[in-house]
Amino acid sequence: MQEKNTMLPKYGILIKSHEHQKDFWAKPHAHKVQSMVYIISGQGTCRLKNLTLKLKANTIVLIPANVQHQLIDEPGHPMTVFVVYFSEKVCSEIMPVWAKITKTMQIVEPSPYLARDFQRWLREMLFEQNSKPPYYEAALKILLTTMLLRIARQIAKPKQHTMQVIGE
Numbered sequence: 001m002q003e004k005n006t007m008l009p010k011y012g013i014l015i016k017s018h019e020h021q022k023d024f025w026a027k028p029h030a031h032k033v034q035s036m037v038y039i040i041s042g043q044g045t046c047r048l049k050n051l052t053l054k055l056k057a058n059t060i061v062l063i064p065a066n067v068q069h070q071l072i073d074e075p076g077h078p079m080t081v082f083v084v085y086f087s088e089k090v091c092s093e094i095m096p097v098w099a100k101i102t103k104t105m106q107i108v109e110p111s112p113y114l115a116r117d118f119q120r121w122l123r124e125m126l127f128e129q130n131s132k133p134p135y136y137e138a139a140l141k142i143l144l145t146t147m148l149l150r151i152a153r154q155i156a157k158p159k160q161h162t163m164q165v166i167g168e
Contacts, residue, residue, distance in 0.1 A: 006031045011137035012090035013144055015125045020078040028070040034098065035085050036147070037061040037071070038122055042079030045072050046107075053107045055079065058115040060108040060151065062101060082122040084144060091145055097152045108151050121147055 008014050020042065028047065037046070039059050046053045046061050047070040053061060055071075063069050065088075073079050088095050110118055121143045128136040128143070 006033055006035075006085045008033060008085060008087055011140065012087040013125075013129075013137075013140045014085045015122065015129055015140075016083050016085075017081070017126060018083065019080045020073050022078055023073065023075060024078055025072040026070050028068050030066050030068045031063070031085060032065055033085050033087050034065050035063045035083055037063065038082045038084075038118060040080040040082065040119065043074040043077040044079050045074070046070070047072070048105050051105055053105075055107065058110060058112075058118075060110065060118070062098070062108070062151070064098075064102045082126075084122070084125065084147075086144060090141055091148060094145055094148050094152075098148060101152050101155050104155075106155075108154060110150070110154060114150060114154070117150070118147060 006014065037060065039055050039057055039061075041057050042055075043057075044055045046055055048061065048063065049067060049069075055061065061069075071079070071081075091098070125140055125143050128139045133139075
């Protein structure tokens with residue numbers, strides 16, 4: 001297994017946007033930090049430990065630190081992805097939730113409404129990181145924490161309670 005040394009800035013969050021070329025595939029590798037991969041477009045698979053997960057637009061893969069993974073584009077459908085790398089320290093309040101939601105090694109498929117929010121938040125994170133306006137480190141942490149919280153809530157999805165109308 002190849003280990004990639006993803007260098008995080010001192011504030012502990014790095015976001016990258018990748019537009020894959022035709023027939024892209026990454027060698028199996030792991031990062032020393034947590035990562036979240038959001039598929040903007042295209043199709044492919046993610047080999048994560050001993051699982052193969054099917055990827056398409058608006059799916060999210062959560063990858064714990066030091067877990068071997070590999071992205072492979074489907075021929076003719078190159079993926080465009082956002083990858084957010086982060087240290088445990090930056091989101092210490094939500095790391096117990098992260099541990100719980102990554103235990104199952106599943107993809108997350110947000111609703112169309114939430115997918116629009118995720119795309120906006122990821123673009124906002126990229127803007128904050130690249131332009132560095134005042135308090136950008138705080139903005140990055142807040143946006144990442146918001147995304148992780150929304151993912152955790154979607155995975156947890158409490159059962160819907162129905163109300164019975166009396167007299168009908």
